[in-house]
Amino acid sequence: MVDARYDIAFRLYPYERVGAQDADAPVRHPVVVVGGGPVGMALALDLGRRGTPVLVLDDHDGVGQGSRAICFARRTLEIADRLGCGDALVEKGVQWDVGRVFHGEDEVFTFNLSPEGGMRRPAFINLQQPHFEKYLVEQVRAAQAEGAPIEIRGRNRVSTLTRKDDHVALGVETPDGPYTLEADWLVACDGARSPVRGMLDLDFAGRMFEDNFLIADVRMKAKFPTERWFWFEPTFKGSGQSALLHKQPDDIWRIDFQLGWNIDRDKETKPENVRARVDAMLGEGVDYEVVWTSIYTFHCRRIADFRAGRVLFAGDAAHQVSPFGARGANSGVQDADNLAWKLDLVLRGRAPETLLDSYSEERIHGADENIMNSTRATDFLTPKSEISRIFRNAVLTLARRHPFARPLVNSGRLSVPCVYDGLSLNGPDALDGPAATRVGAPCPDAPLGDAFLLDRLGGGFTILTIGTNAPDEVVEDGIAARRLDLSLHDDTTGYLAARYLGRAPAAVYLIRPDQHVAARWPAFDERAMRAALRRATGKE
Structure with a gap:
């Protein structure tokens, strides 16, 4: 089928x-x-x-x-x-870098997520x-x-x-x-x-947001660029308080319409009513097919x-x-x-x-x-009081001309991986190294000639050494950590040093099977490594 x-x-x-x-x-x-x-x-x-x-x-x-x-x-x-x-x-998949934020008919600002250099x-x-x-x-x-x-x-x-x-x-x-x-x-x-x-x-404990959103997936040959477009208070008819347009593979475009709280779901999902909203957004003469619709309320x-x-x-x-x-x-x-x-x-x-x-x-x-960031985004999208709405719209007005206001505009802070700061499996952070690779952080990638670092970390514990010595393997209470030895000769682009050394001349990292940093030091210390392995496996 x-x-x-x-x-x-x-x-x-x-x-x-x-x-x-x-x-x-x-x-x-x-x-x-x-x-x-x-x-x-x-x-x-x-x-x-x-x-x-x-x-x-x-x-x-x-x-x-x-x-x-x-x-x-x-x-x-x-x-x-x-x-x-x-x-x-x-x-x-469809790769995209550019997002545009609109308020009514006016573009507030554009942001660019151009991939950070040295990432696969x-x-x-x-x-x-x-x-x-x-x-x-x-x-x-x-x-x-x-x-x-x-x-x-x-x-x-x-x-x-x-x-x-x-x-x-x-x-x-x-x-x-x-x-x-x-x-x-x-x-x-x-x-x-x-x-x-x-x-x-x-x-569950938390909040339910009193609002409904209509998803419409439409297939069309559109001239829209491959960008994320988000509207606050759009002017096209029937769009609600916000709308979102995203391109997907196979000429499918995802459209979200904010509908409000007291709606008739059966009425809103009738094909003629969905098409009326889409027509108002896309304009006249756009040939498209609605391939899937849904209404959701989120928590x-x-x-x-x-x-x-x-x-x-x-x-x-x-x-x-x-x-x-x-x-x-x-x-x-x-x-x-x-x-x-x-x-x-x-x-x-x-x-x-x-x-x-x-x-x-x-x-x-x-x-x-994630809940904190998601809640903040939702409160910005759907102000709960007139004062909140005035503040939101003032931020949007300022953001058109003043860059300082643009970080305050929240149409959804895009997902980033969690750092396990201060949690129980973390070992020592004894390296004066970059914050991006602190203990608890997921390892950022780096080019290694024709390969990338994350491809070499595997699915077990890894002892990453840069510019210093260590045994090929450390086994502690049945848990093996195998060494991956790299030097600055492997780092033809400089990204490895920038992300894992910073100002330090050498480094030793203990990396977990899920590629999060468990501990790091300026040099290998067997006793400290064994203790960190025990801690990372819940034995201390």
């Missing part, structure tokens, strides 16, 4: 009966992931590539429809590189979520062919959940009836309406803890933000990136179960940062 609207294979994992459905006793699995979206598939792929058996249960049989998430950040693309699909995402990946690409999911599933299939222990079961809906001391028992509904299974660890990646979260009676909230015993939560099942700033899917993929290596070490007996508490600690830190 093909989704003709987006020209991608839809039924990527159709239902098949499995032996476990006829077993006399429930089959136990090390990890069960509930939800086959981008977060669940990224987690399963990462675990499977590490050799940890994982089962994905999805209540559908393939990727979703419609654009949904469309903007993927550099950090997500770097994670995708490690998972094997970065090239496919960038090749299919662009700052952002636009790509419909179904494509992202499809490329992940293709990598799962490739990994399965190479022996990775990953299984996907489509049209398997989790209907009951019982937590035990050492496992989770699940009831699963299928087209052939129910069956039961067990999981040492369960990861809920089942979206904003998470049935797993509901079964555990876990509530900025999260659950109190991302771990509930042997159940862990990731992506929208754990936290929700507004779509402005592209923080939803990007933060969810970073959840999976943070969790996979920790869960793998725990299952292998190389780290205590308490290491999984650091997953909750670190990703709550990231979620709170």
Whole structure:
């Protein structure tokens, strides 16, 4: 079956009966992931590539429809590189650098996200979520062919959940009836309406914003440039308080209209009413096809803890933000990136179960940062009082002529990766080095001849040395950290020195499997390195 609207294979994992459905006793699995979206598939792929058996249960049989998430950040693309699909995402996606902000008919200012030099990946690409999911599933299939222990079961809906001391028992509904299974660890990646979260009676805390937005994906041969255009109080008829225009692959354009709170959803999604809004924005004579529409209301909230015993939560099942700033899917993929290596070490007996508490600690830190930024953007977009509106419009007026006011304009602060400042897994920061590579930060990329640094960091612990000596490997309590030795001769562009040395003549970094800095020093110290390894794996 093909989704003709987006020209991608839809039924990527159709239902098949499995032996476990006829077993006399429930089959136990090390990890069960509930939800086959981008977060669940990224987690399963990462675990499977590490050799940890994982089962994905999805209540559908393939990727979703419609654009949904469309903007993927550099950090997500770097994670995708490690998972094997970065090239496919960038090749299919639309790269953009320029954004324009309008107030009414007037352009307030233009910003440029020209990719920072020395990076393999662009700052952002636009790509419909179904494509992202499809490329992940293709990598799962490739990994399965190479022996990775990953299984996907489509049209398997989790209907009951019982937590035990050492496992989770699940009831699963299928087209052939129910069956039961067990999981040492369960990861809920089942979206904003998470049935797993509901079964555990876990509530979100945060804000719901009293507004509705209409998404319209339209296919057209438009002369608009490949830019992000955002309007405050647009003048075209029926547009509401704000509107957004973004280009996607295959001549699809994403349009968002702010509708207000008290609306008739059925009326607003009637084809003639959607077309009336689009016509008013695009002008006369533009030939287009509406291929998908949806109305959404968004929240900025999260659950109190991302771990509930042997159940862990990731992506929208754990936290929700507004779509402005592209923080939803990007933060969810970073959840999976943070969790996979920790869960793998725990299952292998190389780290205590308490290491999984650091997953909750670190990703709550990231979620709170995203919620803060998302809330600020939403308050700027939709002022809650007349005084707030006057302030917002005064900022927009000033920003037309005065650069100092432009950082105050908030049409969605675009997603950046979280830095785990001051959290429990961090070791010492004894290097007088650049802030961008401080302890807790994700490693920025740098060219190394015809390769890039992140390609060489792999999926385990790495001892990065620049201009100093260290052993080829340090093994501490079953955890191996392997050396990557670089010199300034490798740094033909100067980016490595600028990002990892600064004014220091030499440096030693301990880098985690998710490419975050665990500790750094001016020279190798074996005792300090072993202590940092213990701390980074939850043993201190």
